[in-house]
Amino acid sequence: MSKITSIATAVPVYQQSQMQIYDAVRAVHAGTEEEARVLRFMYKSSGIETRYAAVPDFNLENGRNEILHIDGADINTSGLEDRLKIYDKAALDLSIDVIRKCLHEYMNPSDITHLITVSCTGMQAPGLDLSIVKELKLCPNIYRTSVNFMGCYAAIHGLKHAHYIAEKEPDAKVLVVCVELCTLHFQKDRSIDNITSTVIFGDGAAAVLVENSGSKRAGWELKKFYSEINFEGIDDMAWKISKDGFLMTLTNKVPEILEKKCKDIMDHALQYYGITSEAVDSWCVHPGGKKILEAVERGSSVTREQLQESYAVLKEYGNMSSPTVLFVLEKILRRAEQNGSVKNIVGMAFGPGLTLETFHLANA
Template structure:
């Protein structure tokens, strides 16, 4: 088999998409997915009442968020029943505790979905933005779960809500280079460990959005002698329901550097902890830039948006979902899982898109040969995309 050299972009032009399917007979396939959340789920109105929030503007932000419930681990109460404060050190300890618990359950569920065991993991990548720990969560998970000490590992820390697809890109490259070996990615976000409680609208917006959750996905590239049909060999008629996960055909990224400060962590001198900031205009900025990165992703495979049957977009918030939907010409049905995850869990940061993927697979409505687009957005400001085919 021969391959042509990748095209060289002209000076100043966007980097060319590297579609995996163009460079190997067997791009990696998603073979399993698993999710987990923390133990307590709260309605938005209940959270307002628990914290005694009476300001009409703040209550409006919570109650008009398109979020019904979120899983959170609230601060301990003092002798009067009021919630106590959590300094940064306690928040980091909470992050470690919640992340290891949720992460282990998500990984086990992912492996069960794939028909694998812990002994089958050859590469482990762990993604988080809601806490910092050294050594990384991957090392702690390996020790606590009993994963082989010879397992290769990587931690992706601090990239934000887009990081799941950043890491999946790296994971797919590893799986492609190691056919027949299992790569697992875990996105684990203990958003309860990244809160600041004060009376500002800045924190009200953040506090109304995020929830605790973890999602794991397993990839495998078949050895060359086990390769199935390439995407061009699929017979579109008849189209049976796809029983296996999709192959990852390519990725495309877009950095909106003019909005680099639109989503960020700042140190709050008054609270003595990190505080997350969201620019109120960022949903519209993301929406305005969504078309060019998606069209670049699809053009690498000669596809158009009308060729895409399934859209799995990060559940970043009602406004960003609406902005993406309008700018890409999608329907509410196209983004039903994105909106459903937001409704039931809130914004789960880096793992949100995998919660939507899990729901899509549970529908058992995907047809063999259909294409899907995965999309995440986050600090940078960044839009990440991936093209898949069942």
């Protein structure tokens, strides 16, 4: 088996309140007073209070812009090439920050045997993985793989890959790094998809160290993984590339589909894991949005109290795509360290497809 022996999270430097973001984009996404009123309601009722960005554009007090350019009535945004130039540096800086936090006193970066990078908000070749190897002077013969463009559930896919490596290789030290700069792909068009994306998405990174269960370091055992695809939502959550950046599709049907399907999927996962819902002490659910979490509550036996960390991450950071579920997991593990009441954790995240990925984590 394998276990998580360290976890860390990090955010970029630009913090803004939800309503500061509203003030910055109101002129772009609202053409009339009525549209501004509706937009303001969306921001205030989102369940989000603060978010972080790799660019200064979403807080007027910063006084400068990198992707959003407003000159009177003339509104323009940077093209894909310029956005990805920002991604190349900002994603590496944030990755190095979170890796150092994750490894801390545990080990030297050169001891890492496997590196798995996860991202859907930028890409290049040579990729982020090679940039990390060079910056941290990792071993040149390190095993590398990248999980790209899988969206909000990709962290679990990365963990799954790390688990399969670590359980087969006793000396493996697998580092999973998720970094997403969602705000780089702000779109000025007033489609509901663009508006919704701007209301909920932020930037962040997370890193997890996975080792064989025989490691002397304490940790949480990764037991099993279960995933399921629901093609009913294949057109309702998507992520596509355009000359103006990456385009998010996130329709209002997604909460409806989750409410209808999540109980069956949870039951299938629990059956596969060989545990009952009563045995689950904490549900580590990706906070894709307030309506998403409420749909999970309505569609299953999971209570709001059991989703306290998911709501807290949404409130503090918004939806950061792939690292978000690891922000939730970090909070749950910190609580477990304090009171020792958590034995079984079941995680769940969802993304384009509509794909649902789950995992079972137990106190080792």
